[in-house]
Amino acid sequence: MSINMVGEKIGMTQIFSENGLAIPVTLLKVGPCTVTQIHEHNENKIIQIGYKLVNPNKLTKPMVGHFKKNNLPCFRYLTEYKCKNKKKINIGQIIKIDEIDKHQLINISAVSIGKGFSGYQKRHKFSRGPMSHGSKNHREPGSIGAGTTPGRVFPGKKMAGRMGYKRVNIKNLEIIEINNTNNVLAIKGSVPGKPGNIVYINQQ
Template sequence: MAIGMIGEKVGMTQLFNDKGLAIPVTLLKIGPCTVTQIKENEEYTKIQIGYSLVKPNKLSKPMLGHFKKNNLPCFQYLKEYRSKNIENLNIGDVIRITNIKENELINISGTSSGKGFSGYQKRHKFSRGPMSHGSKNHREPGSIGAGTTPGRVFPGKRMAGRMGHTKVTVKNIKVVKIDHENNILIIKGCVPGKKGNIIYINKA
């Protein structure tokens, strides 16, 4: 697999190996993806791929012109990868999971599940205060800085705030099984995000 691909998370289940052990797996629907743009450089080549067809009225005029320039259908998601070897790829070529093999290692990136506004214990694993009678510091943050010097709180202080909904990359995930007919990739372990989330894969 020279470049990455785009897909979506289907869900989790389990498979049993020859010894009868249950293996937690995640099902991913990968591709097919279409090459929408190729930019060549001296050091590397930028390859843009598209995934999931969408109606033209859902896109802006600049995006419509981008697809119309190369006589391509409209795609909802685009992703650009760097590659030193384009392997005779042309604009309009369809990329499938046929290049991926079982027991191969891949990297998967996605957006983690959002947890909303979370406190100190949940977000940063802070320890709680004493729960005995009279204590007024059960789930409080405690002191957050010095007094007169420096007289302020330094940026990056671990405090309560939005948790999750960030880009997460899981590396070296093993491919357990491949369903070429339905473009389903079964990988060992979990993948960031909820069901239906868009994920990006590339070779480890």
Template sequence: MSIGIIGKKIGMTQLFDEKGFVVPVTLLKVGPCTITAIQKENIYTKIQIGYEEMNPNKLTKPMVGHFAKNNLPCFKYLKEYKVVSSEIPKIGEIIKIDKIKQEQLVSVSGISIGKGFSGYQKRHKFSRGPMSHGSKNHREPGSIGAGTTPGRVFPGKKMAGRMGNKKVHVKNLKVIKTDNTNNILILKGCIPGKKGNIIYINQK
């Protein structure tokens, strides 16, 4: 059965494998998550999980009623994923990190670091102009289109703009180690976002 769980990014470090090679890894504080809703469809089942309990006074009345319907505490973060399996969990069941299998692959998604309004060179890796005294285009974009025809700039043109702060999905990250006592998950490679970012982990 597909397993979905939510966690927070702690940071990056490095480990040594059995052959003595350095492996870059990311540490995550994962779960425990509670199943808050289940919706059955024709082919698959939607499972909603909640993470990090919070004060109900900080939520809207519809959200408080959503949790109170099943006698559940209020959660700050919710995530929904699909399951195609005959083994369907029950509402209120707690998903812990011990359900993630080691030495297998997982997919993660999160919000990348926002870098604000960035120029051409930083955002799209454009090359700069000549830096000699007579040059007027050191870091200018150059031509952005034709003149009379079509008389406009085509949509999708690579120009300066906001960089980062987008949802990034990374597939096939290897699970190096799981610490069931402290709910720590160690994955090989890098994960989008800064320290403290909410990360969604899925293992099929």
């Protein structure tokens, strides 16, 4: 069954296995999510889910009307996903963390941490110049293109600029533990973003 959920990143810690090995894990507070809309496209169900209740005064009138149409509370975050299975899903149905299969891998999407304006070495892993006395090319980029022809720098040239703060997808992450009581998911390894960031979880 294809399932999507929305949650927040709590932080990182480590869990010790039965063999005494320390496993680095990321803790995520996932759901519960509510189905807010269902429509079909190319024989696939497109399911929209909402996460985190919010005061209607903080949303636009069209968004408030979208929830009011189906007699639903207002949610801060919405996302859509395709559902190919024939299981009956209704508007207003609550999707909880216990629907995630612990023995299957999941994909997680989130916005990475912003590093601000970064130089060539940090952003693109360029090698630096000689550090000896007399060298004037320690951390400079060197040549960025030809002169008269073409007489310009091609778009996409790797140069200094803003680093991070991009949508990052990580596939095939292993689930270490699921806490149904507190809606907490322990994922092996790291997840994009800083604590408090919204994460989107997908399991096929």
